[in-house]
Amino acid sequence: MSNSYLRTKIDRFIHHKYTDIFIIVLILLSVTLVFIDIGLSDDDPFKTVLFFSDWGIIAIFVVELSVRFYIAPRKRKFFRRYWVDIIAIMPLFRAFRMLRVLRLLRIFRLGLLLNRRLSRFTQFFSEAYGEYLTIGIVVMVVILAGSVSLHLVENEVGSPENPHFKPLTKAFFWTLYTLIAGEMGQGEPSTVTGKVIAIIVMLSGLTLFAIFTGIISAAMVQKLKLQLEDKFMELEDLEDHTLICGWNRKGTLIVEELQSDKTERDRYIVIIAELECAPKFDSKIVDWEIIYFMSADYTSLDVLKKAKADKATKAIILADKTRDRSDQDRDARTVLTALTIEKMNPTIFTCAELLNGDNEVHLEMAGVEEVIISDGYAATLMATATTTQGIIHLTKEIFSAKYGxxxxxxxxxxxxxxxxxxxxxxxxxxxxxxxxxxxxxxxxxxxxxxxxxxxxxxxxxxxxxxxxxxxxxxxxxx
CATH class of the missing domain: 3.30.70.1450 (Regulator of K+ conductance, C-terminal domain)
Known part of the structure; x- marks a missing residue:
C-alpha cells in the first residue's frame, strides 16, 4: 500500500461526517467534565472517576491531532489552526487549576464543526443563520469561561472566599447578568485578576449588544462568521479532485451525475465561476461537504493555482454563460483555460465544451482528451431520434450514472x-x-x-x- 494511498484513506476517514459527530460529542463531554470537576470538592470520591474519564478523552484528542498532523501537507499551518487544541491537551496546563479554563476554548471548534455541518442542509441556513450560530458560540464561550475563571480566582486556596462567586452557579448567573446588563451584578470581584475578567465580560456584552442592534455593520458579523467557518480541507491541501471551470445550466446536472457515480461520489469538486454565490443543488443528491466554490475568473493563472489545478485529476471546462459574451469569446476563454491547465498539469484528464466546432483543433493541440461540441451533439441526437424512434430511452440510461x-x-x-x-x-x-x-x-x-x-x-x-x-x-x- 503506497504512502499516498494511505494518506488519502486516512484523510477521508478523519474528515468523515461521523468522525466530526464523534468529535462534537467528545467536546461537549469534555466541557461538561470541566464544570463537574470544578464544582466538586477535592475530597469527593467521584473525582477519581472524573480524572480517568478526562484523561481518556484527552488521549482520544491526542490521537486525533496526531493523525491530522500526519496527513497535513503543511505542518506550520497545522499548528496555526490547532494551537488552541494543542494547549488544551498539554499536561503542563492541566497542573494549574486556573489554566484549566483554556479547555473551554474547544467550544470554538465545536462552533466550526456545527456551522459547516448545519450549512449543508439548506442554502438558506448557510446564508441566514450562520451569523447567529457564530454569535451564539461567542456568547457561550464568554459566559462559561468567565464564570469558571471568576469562581477559581475568587476562591483560591489560602485566600478569603468571595461568597458572590461560590458555588459555581452563582458565578455563572453573575457573569450572565453582567454580560447582558453591561454592568456588574450583585457583588464584585475582590482580586485584581477577577476585576480584569469582569471588565472583559462587560466589554464583551457591549460589543455583542452592538452587533445585535446593528450599530456594528454586517461586515463585523461576517468577519466573526469567517473566523469560525472553516473547511474540512483547505483548498491548498486538495489533491486528486475534479475541477469545474465556468458555469451554465449543464453544470448542476454534471455535478449530480458525478456524485451519482460510485467511483466519483467521494471525489472533491472545486467549482470556479463568476457567480455572486454558490450554485444551488438538490441536497438529496449532492453532498455539499466535498464541494468548494470560488467566485473568480477561471482563466486567471493565480485563481487556478489557488484551486490546485496542478494537483487535480480531472478538469471540466464549460462554455461559461455567467457573463454577457459572444460565443467566440466564450470559446476563446475555454481554449485559454485548457492551455493553462494542461501546462500546469500535463497528466490531468480534461473535458472541454465548445460552441463552435472550428475551435476544436486548438484544444486537441493543447492536449485536451475530450471535446464536446454541445450544439453539434444535440443536433445529431435529435436527428437520430427522429430516424430511429425510441433511441432516446437508450441514451438516457447508458449516459447516466443515476440508474440502470x-x-x-x-x-x-x-x-x-x-x-x-x-x-x-x-x-x-x-x-x-x-x-x-x-x-x-x-x-x-x-x-x-x-x-x-x-x-x-x-x-x-x-x-x-x-x-x-x-x-x-x-x-x-x-
Missing part, C-alpha cells in the same frame, strides 16, 4: 489478451452480464484510437481499454 446500465471503461489484462473480440464478448456477457462495444488502443504517437464493434477476430492486447455497457461500475478481468 451505463457506459464504463476498464483496462485489459494479460488474462484476456489472447482472446478475440468475439470470445471476449461472450466471456463478459457470461461472467459479468456486460456488453462489449469497442476497444480503445494507443498508437505509436500515444494517441487514443477507438475501434467500435470491430471484426470478430480482432485481437485484444494487454494495454487496450475496453468500453462496455454494464450495470456494474467495477469489473475485474484479471
Amino acid at each position: 446500465n451505463q457506459l464504463i471503461k476498464i483496462p485489459s489484462s494479460e488474462r484476456i489478451s489472447q482472446m478475440t473480440f468475439s470470445e471476449l464478448s461472450v466471456y463478459l456477457k457470461r461472467e459479468h452480464d456486460a456488453i462489449l462495444i469497442s476497444i480503445e488502443r494507443r498508437d505509436k504517437f500515444h494517441r487514443n484510437k477507438t475501434f467500435v464493434n470491430p471484426s470478430s477476430d480482432f485481437q485484444i492486447l494487454p494495454d487496450d481499454s475496453l468500453v462496455l455497457i454494464s450495470r456494474e461500475k467495477l469489473i475485474n478481468v484479471d
